[in-house]
Amino acid sequence: MKKVAFLITKSEVGGAQTWVAQLIALLDGEIQPIIITNQPGWLSKTLPNIPCYFVSEIEQGLSIKALCKISQLLTHNQVDTVVASSANAGVYARLISLKYTFKCVYVSHGWSCIYNGGALKSVYITLERLLAKLSDIVWCVSHSDYVRAKDVIKVPERKLKLAQNATFPSMVNKATCLEKGRSLRVVSVGRLCQPKRFELLMDAIHDLADIELTIVGNGPDFNELSTWCSPNVELVGEIENFRDYAEFDAFVLLSDSEGLPMSAIEAGSANIPLILSDVGGCSELIELSNPNGLLVENNIEDVRRALMELKLNYSRYKTAANDVSEKFNIYRYKSEYFSILE
Template identity: 25%
Template sequence: MMTPDGRIRVMEIIARMNVGGPAALVMGLHERLNADEFDRRLYTGYVDGAEGDHLQLLDATLQVHRIPGLGRAVKPADDYRALLRLVSAMRSFRPHIVHTHTAKAGALGRMAARLAGTGSARVHVFHGHLLEGGYFSPSKRRLYIWTERRLASMSDRLVTVGAKVRDDLIAAGIGRPEQYVVIPPGLQLGRIPDREAARTALDLPLDAPVVAFVGRLTQVKRPDRFLAAARAVLQRMPTCRFVVCGGGELKEEVERGIADMWGSFRLLGWRRDVETVYAAADVVLMTSDNEGTPLTLIEAGMAGTPVVSTRVGSIPEIVRDGVTGLLAGLDAGELAEHTLRLLSDPTLARRMGESARDWTTSSYGVERLVADTEALYRSLRAAPRHQLTPGSTP
């Protein structure tokens, strides 16, 4: 049934609410979007067993509409049924705006919006992109680009989390520049404990150097590169401790990789109090092959912890190299050198941490994210449908 109260109806679709940036941003918006102006409903599939469930981790009471088959796996029969369920839901809810996240949900959601014939404006968010970082073989990469080009023709707005991601997508011929809107992430970290309390909670020595990895243990995050950098650090700083906060399909591989360094590592799994990990660390190390605008680096900055990271995706938009952290190429040795530099110079690390706190708090607060998103929704609702994307597929 249509909502009779005149609010802007938004149907948000994400494949699954696994622990990670997209789910965190979706949750932040749902908690703060003006309910007097927007009727926003979330449609999602189920989280795979190897992944952390963001809703369960936070004991969230958020109401979601489950769509079987919308999860991570690509299975034609299940995907087709998910598409039909989305079409049915759209015809019932009649959203003014269909807002999709992640590749699979973006494809099914935009196709469903076209088939439903409700005249909904279509927005898709690229939280990163799959053009780099070894996601695909060359043939699959070409198929992905071909698919996204055609889906862009069904889209009124394409949202990216950073300017670099936008520029890369445009260079690949995905959409037109006027379709794009850059809306950086926004979040709010929980209360940050003091260093001693954080280390006590995580059973870490109070006086040892500590390096943290926070994120999914999956190939694109390159936990193997993290372990190689850790091994290089330990050769010169044997008292260092390494904390891994996260889980994923490479968990057992990581456990095997640290067998001869076990005493120097703490594997925490997923934790809801991630601010405790940042507070306990002297450095947060990110070793990814590819990223959009990773929330881990924003959270670390808000906690006042300097970071060392690979220079990929939109990371240079978050980390001001030499000011709030240090950026490197994809070489584990270079990452280790940067890490050792910060661990060996507490004054430099403290100065960078303070700069990171100021920068991330002012630029990536959740209030800004909400305001940007509300403004996007209003602009889409105000514009006549045929004026949104001239030349797009109706």
């Protein structure tokens, strides 16, 4: 049985952490996993039976102490494969691979070197291109990230693998229409900080009396966003292992950049329509021929247009959401995921 180390910078609630937790659960009995992260948190609590090692220095851009500690852990556990699921983790895993023999898999959950590089974008892209040479596999979770890896970062195509995010089946919303006169109940889930655009969503909804918004999540912007609340917007804070999407009519996620957002996938598996910013891999979650939701530009007018379109034609979008929900089922991808790690 392969010994696989999952290396991730932070143990907090997040899409990459959810991806790690679900992949380990999916491959239970087929791999022998360990987790290396910064400190005890959501990920270590979610998987209490998985050996979890803490290296606080992993949060730093480059720490010799972190390199030494992680190297020792990989050697001590006789790891066959390392799966790095964040930018910092990816740097450490690939530098360590210069000295130690293991299969090095770097997972792109959205190319931060492209989306968030700012004035140093070209420097970060060049760095990622060099690090890709040390990777055995660069795993892209969306087609858009695959294309950017190949065309922008110039990762050799022989190193690239595309295997999209998915999730375990959850309780589904069985409704086919909105009850006459009832408000559209919308949920948005994510960490309250950039690149997410919760302030834009709240601005778009605050004076729409027939739309009710619930925001699930915590983060640096929580206190500021709390001051913007209106009667039809509720911030409920962080709910660990939130999966109650079926209690809502629709899911909305606005963001300046995304890979393939786990919260949207979880909502899709609950058979509810999606409204997503047209960034990253979000368009891959909306079916063109049988639309289970809408893509929007990040401005108030377009978000309101999409919300009203969804409310007016809810039955059509809800039927499509029922039809396509199986595409989000993680069991469909089990052999594909395992083949990347073995």
